[in-house]
Amino acid sequence: MLERKLITKVLEEALTTNADFSEIFIEDRSQASASMLSSKVERVHNSRTFGIGIRVAKGFHSVYGYTNSNTEEDLLKLANDLAQSFPGSQEKKNIVLGELKVGTSHKSRILPSTVEMKDKITLLKRADKAAREYSEVINQVMVNYQDYEQKVWIANSEGNYVHDVRVRTRIAIGSVAANEKSKQQGFNGPGGTHGFEFYTEMINVEEEAKEASRIATVMLTADHAPSGKMPVVIDNGFGGVIFHEACGHSLEATSVAPGMSVFSGKKGEKIASPLVTAIDDGTIENAWGSANFDDEGHPQKRRVLIKDGVLNSYMIDKLNAIRMNDEMTNSGRRESYRYAPTSRMTNTYIDNGESTFDEIISATEYGLYAKKMGGGSVNPATGDFNFSVSEAYLIRDGKIAEPVKGATLIGTGADALLKVDMVGNNLLTAQGMCGSASGSIPTDVGQPTIRVSEITVGGRKAAN
Amino acid sequence: MNFEKLFERAKEKNIEDIQVHYVADTKLDIEVLKGELENYTIADTKGLSVKGIFDGKMGTVSTEVINDDVIDFIVDSVIASANNIDSEDEVFIYGGDSIYQDVDDLYNKELEEVDAKTKIDLAFDLEKETLKLDEKIKMVQAFYSEVKHQVRILNSKGLDLSKVVNSATAGVYVIASDGKDQRTGIEYVQSNVYEDFDIENIAKEGAKRAVDALGAKSIKSGDYEVILENKASASLLAAHVSMFSAESVQKDVSLLKGKIGEKISKELISIVDDPFMKKSPRSGSFDDEGVATKYKELVSSGKLTGYLYNLKTAKKDEVGSTGNGFRNGISPTNFYIQPGKTSFDLSVQSMKKGLIISDLQGTHSGTSSVSGDFSLQASGYLVEEGKIVRPISLITVAGNYLEVLQDVTEVCNDLKMNFGYIGSPSIKIKALAIAGDE
Numbered sequence: 095m096l097e098r099k100l101i102t103k104v105l106e107e108a109l110t111t112n113a114d115f116s117e118i119f120i121e122d123r124s125q126a127s128a129s130m131l132s133s134k135v136e137r138v139h140n141s142r143t144f145g146i147g148i149r150v151a152k153g154f155h156s157v158y159g160y161t162n163s164n165t166e167e168d169l170l171k172l173a174n175d176l177a178q179s180f181p182g183s184q185e186k187k188n189i190v191l192g193e194l195k196v197g198t199s200h201k202s203r204i205l206p207s208t209v210e211m212k213d214k215i216t217l218l219k220r221a222d223k224a225a226r227e228y229s230e231v232i233n234q235v236m237v238n239y240q241d242y243e244q245k246v247w248i249a250n251s252e253g254n255y256v257h258d259v260r261v262r263t264r265i266a267i268g269s270v271a272a273n274e275k276s277k278q279q280g281f282n283g284p285g286g287t288h289g290f291e292f293y294t295e296m297i298n299v300e301e302e303a304k305e306a307s308r309i310a311t312v313m314l315t316a317d318h319a320p321s322g323k324m325p326v327v328i329d330n331g332f333g334g335v336i337f338h339e340a341c342g343h344s345l346e347a348t349s350v351a352p353g354m355s356v357f358s359g360k361k362g363e364k365i366a367s368p369l370v371t372a373i374d375d376g377t378i379e380n381a382w383g384s385a386n387f388d389d390e391g392h393p394q395k396r397r398v399l400i401k402d403g404v405l406n407s408y409m410i411d412k413l414n415a416i417r418m419n420d421e422m423t424n425s426g427r428r429e430s431y432r433y434a435p436t437s438r439m440t441n442t443y444i445d446n447g448e449s450t451f452d453e454i455i456s457a458t459e460y461g462l463y464a465k466k467m468g469g470g471s472v473n474p475a476t477g478d479f480n481f482s483v484s485e486a487y488l489i490r491d492g493k494i495a496e497p498v499k500g501a502t503l504i505g506t507g508a509d510a511l512l513k514v515d516m517v518g519n520n521l522l523t524a525q526g527m528c529g530s531a532s533g534s535i536p537t538d539v540g541q542p543t544i545r546v547s548e549i550t551v552g553g554r555k556a557a558n
Numbered sequence: 559m560n561f562e563k564l565f566e567r568a569k570e571k572n573i574e575d576i577q578v579h580y581v582a583d584t585k586l587d588i589e590v591l592k593g594e595l596e597n598y599t600i601a602d603t604k605g606l607s608v609k610g611i612f613d614g615k616m617g618t619v620s621t622e623v624i625n626d627d628v629i630d631f632i633v634d635s636v637i638a639s640a641n642n643i644d645s646e647d648e649v650f651i652y653g654g655d656s657i658y659q660d661v662d663d664l665y666n667k668e669l670e671e672v673d674a675k676t677k678i679d680l681a682f683d684l685e686k687e688t689l690k691l692d693e694k695i696k697m698v699q700a701f702y703s704e705v706k707h708q709v710r711i712l713n714s715k716g717l718d719l720s721k722v723v724n725s726a727t728a729g730v731y732v733i734a735s736d737g738k739d740q741r742t743g744i745e746y747v748q749s750n751v752y753e754d755f756d757i758e759n760i761a762k763e764g765a766k767r768a769v770d771a772l773g774a775k776s777i778k779s780g781d782y783e784v785i786l787e788n789k790a791s792a793s794l795l796a797a798h799v800s801m802f803s804a805e806s807v808q809k810d811v812s813l814l815k816g817k818i819g820e821k822i823s824k825e826l827i828s829i830v831d832d833p834f835m836k837k838s839p840r841s842g843s844f845d846d847e848g849v850a851t852k853y854k855e856l857v858s859s860g861k862l863t864g865y866l867y868n869l870k871t872a873k874k875d876e877v878g879s880t881g882n883g884f885r886n887g888i889s890p891t892n893f894y895i896q897p898g899k900t901s902f903d904l905s906v907q908s909m910k911k912g913l914i915i916s917d918l919q920g921t922h923s924g925t926s927s928v929s930g931d932f933s934l935q936a937s938g939y940l941v942e943e944g945k946i947v948r949p950i951s952l953i954t955v956a957g958n959y960l961e962v963l964q965d966v967t968e969v970c971n972d973l974k975m976n977f978g979y980i981g982s983p984s985i986k987i988k989a990l991a992i993a994g995d996e
Contacts, residue, residue, distance in 0.1 A: 140635040
């Protein structure tokens with residue numbers, strides 16, 4: 095932590111040339127992780143991160159610098175170096191920092207730093223045991239545990255001064271099922287903005303581990319997926335990654351502001367099927383992507399991105415709001431002090447519709463049922479997306495038929511959004527790590543079960 | 559921090575041996591877009607990773623708060639970490655090798671002496687040069703990034719090694735549009751010699767990649783003969799590189815387990831790990847465990863000859879470490895498929911009907927290094943009678959990586975390292991399953 099006086103001095107030093115905005119981001123983070131493989135604890139690691147990022151801007155143009163040093167000399171030098179990017183001089187600015195605002199939501203009851211490592215290790219052992227007992231074909235299990243307490247202080251030349259503590263934890267289980275012919279993996283990784291109470295109050299470690307083994311086991315007997323265009327039913331929960339990749343990234347100001355997104359300049363226009371309403375909400379109590387403040391020091395909020403198919407709002411950070419001449423949506427996020435903040439998603443999902451799961455399946459004569467999604471990526475300029483399906487089945491005559499492996503869904507976000515022709519009523523969210531310009535950050539994805547009338551499925555077999 | 563004091567404190571607390579790995583980095587990132595300096599970032603960071611043997615187990619900790627006040631935190635964390643580990647693997651702090659090969663061009667002071675203004679101007683010039691090449695080019699993001707990386711390894715067995723590396727990347731990300739279709743292209747050069755950043759050439763290549771792809775459409779599904787262009791082949795190799803790690807083999811998650819001496823690919827293929835490659839920031843004479851690095855062939859004319867080892871896995875297999883112990887695990891240094899003799903153009907000319915795949919997307923999710931199966935979004939060109947007919951997009955290519963290596967029919971002479979340390983020349987493959995629009 096830095097003295098209020100020093101923070102003010104650094105912010106003022108950054109404005110000695112021609113810049114009009116300065117910001118300091120101070121981060122102190124303690125992290126613990128442990129991993130298990132072959133039923134042995136392989137690695138237990140503590141780490142402490144401390145660093146300071148300084149941003150200086152004029153209009154929407156900004157420069158950024160970061161350091162691990164907290165000495166007055168180093169920080170003033172960094173601020174001054176950055177200020178030189180905006181040549182000129184101005185009257186000395188007197189910055190008056192407001193009262194420190196401290197976040198009060200998303201509290202954790204049991205701080206991970208107060209829990210002994212051996213109790214965290216017990217979780218690994220329980221998960222490993224449950225995953226292995228699920229089936230004889232499970233021949234390898236990997237379990238990773240992680241928790242962290244990220245303390246941030248953010249202050250800027252407008253006098254805003256906030257403090258937030260983000261406590262998060264996650265356990266990830268990877269099971270491998272094997273027979274003579276093949277090996278298949280199943281994965282499950284629940285997490286939240288919670289302390290250690292997550293493992294007693296929110297989830298059952300054994301059930302989560304069995305889910306990873308179930309996927310691996312089912313996929314072991316699966317044949318290769320067919321290829322070609324077909325209707326695809328994407329299940330709830332992590333299925334929301336389709337929206338995250340195909341549309342969410344293209345609605346971030348990072349790609350919208352410079353006109354690089356297919357959705358640039360489309361506010362108020364119909365960009366999706368009228369069945370689609372999509373939300374990005376950073377305020378959901380204790381959700382994985384929630385926080386009290388964004389990483390520019392503004393309170394998190396709920397944003398309706400798409401309302402009944404019409405583009406309602408982008409996700410916009412402070413500087414891009416100036417650039418776009420649009421309202422800031424408090425969407426500035428970053429992995430750590432090593433990144434300047436930019437517009438990012440928090441907890442992003444397609445909202446509930448009216449169909450039941452059974453209605454959606456029985457209305458589909460032939461197609462792919464993507465029960466569990468893997469990861470994916472998108473090119474925001476073209477909207478081309480791809481993502482892998484980690485658990486898939488064919489749908490025949492309105493019924494879920496045999497499992498298939500190795501399916502990839504490809505298409506463009508704009509097209510897929512318009513082709514959503516059924517939306518279920520079983521909204522569920524799941525946790526992921528999202529990598530982009532300002533680093534890797536926790537985000538929730540989510541949706542009810544949806545059907546897209548036509549997507550290209552890439553598999554190894556001709557369609558039949 | 560006084561390392562002597564840390565070592566003493568560790569000894570008092572019965573840590574048998576201890577090693578510190580100290581890293582100091584300075585970074586510069588520049589990005590130009592629409593005639594404006596879009597990003598300018600400077601950084602100066604230091605980090606300390608410590609490992610120590612306590613009661614026969616290896617405990618680890620890392621910190622960016624580096625002063626004498628955290629000595630107790632470090633020692634206590636090493637002990638707490640070691641106490642909870644139940645892996646029975648033997649662990650080591652290394653006393654050092656007798657010879658470390660000199661690698662003299664890792665650090666080029668001249669690169670650092672070019673001032674920031676000149677580097678910013680380079681990015682502006684890259685944008686300008688690229689934009690004027692074709693009116694279909696709508697936007698160019700030009701970038702220059704430079705890093706200086708200092709490492710020192712010091713341990714209680716008397717080892718004291720250090721190195722300084724610097725490297726820069728300059729390139730363009732290009733968006734082209736013909737009014738109906740929009741496509742992107744990327745081109746970059748990595749080096750620590752400033753004169754290597756040939757603005758004209760980078761601009762030309764980047765522009766070509768975006769413009770040539772305009773009007774790309776899908777194709778009919780089926781099996782096609784394929785040329786995997788160098789960067790695409792490198793990204794596919796990168797997704798499967800963990801197969802070569804002795805750790806994966808010993809944990810039974812590698813397809814290459816038990817295959818030493820066997821032919822895993824066509825004779826055309828040789829794969830090497832080269833820690834002495836020029837102008838690579840991954841090069842160096844020692845790994846993170848302090849072991850001397852060495853040049854080695856992992857696949858020799860199709861035959862698997864070995865795995866990548868660190869100290870722990872080498873001990874298990876009763877061999878020597880190959881000097882690939884990085885970041886508490888195993889990583890390659892500069893890992894690539896050896897180039898062949900055929901030029902890329904000749905390889906295209908000899909193709910009757912097939913595809914050039916120039917880009918693969920989603921290699922982090924659409925591949926499995928455990929099964930070797932992959933299914934990836936791809937784009938490239940359709941080739942008929944030795945000529946490029948049209949660009950292709952929105953297709954997936956699916957297969958199994960080991961089967962791909964068995965089906966290679968030609969290796970080109972155009973080796974390219976893909977963003978750093980994994981490289982490949984373009985390779986021709988007999989057949990791959992392509993999913994298109996019908």
